[in-house]
Amino acid sequence: MGSINWFKYSSPQTFYPLAGKMVPWFVAAAVVLAAVGLYISFFVAPTDATQGEVYRVIFIHVGAAWMSMFIYVVMAFWAAIGLSFNARLSSMMASALAPTGALMTFIALWTGAFWGKPTWGTWWVWDARLTSELILLFLYIGFLSLQAAIDDPRRADKAGAVIALVGVVNVPIIYFSVQWWSTLHQGASVSMTANQHMAVTMLWGMLVMALAFWMYSIAAALTRVRSIILERERNADWVRTLPELQT
């Protein structure tokens, strides 16, 4: 513990090059995992006995849905750190995660609709799972538009943090909605308690694809936070002297 000064990494100046070194690794991991995951999803995992081929939507639907909730929690965490310790980089991290989280939420809703239509007979129902996931999308959009509307970045950070923290109660509601209310949405696809109802290869395809989404989200958030750092710290000496900006 003593040898690493963690506070050093909380400064944008140290984090900017570090994030730059990390991005290519996460991109590579995302590409490899997506290639393997898609191969399993379409060529290894068998046809589902009851749903036929349309169940293959699961391989992107579940990963995107997990990330939509996970990113929100991480975003709220960084927003809270930024708010309570007045840490600039933490607030920038929260802002960098929001668009990717919104995107994952949209993908989860869209793929859910395209799976729901052939299996339930409807694109959409106002049940607990779907409605709470839609609220999650609105929370992301609310966070983003509120921050965009406020010119002073530090005030935008604080306002965004309030939305992020209030909205975080929605995440357990989404997650447990299938247990708490009777809903059209099926229960958890991966469960330790339920008897094994998924072929092992289906499970692997889902997990590998979820990991691919995870690696992609990290790469996207790190790339975005680097741009945010450049935009916000544009008057700092260390930015002005960055080798990559010298012509």
Added chain:
Amino acid sequence: MNWGSWSAFWEMGGRAFYVWGAYSMAAVCIVLEVVALTLRRRHARRDLKQRIAAEKP
């Protein structure tokens, strides 16, 4: 192997519209985000380079 031929693969057991409708929107979203990230980074760097150049005596 699940598919006898490529056409069987693309047909997805008669559910092509739903399977490819889901996958293609996910792909479009990710491509758009990558483009947006690239443009934002390019813009931030260009803006800074111009400012630095303008300050040089």
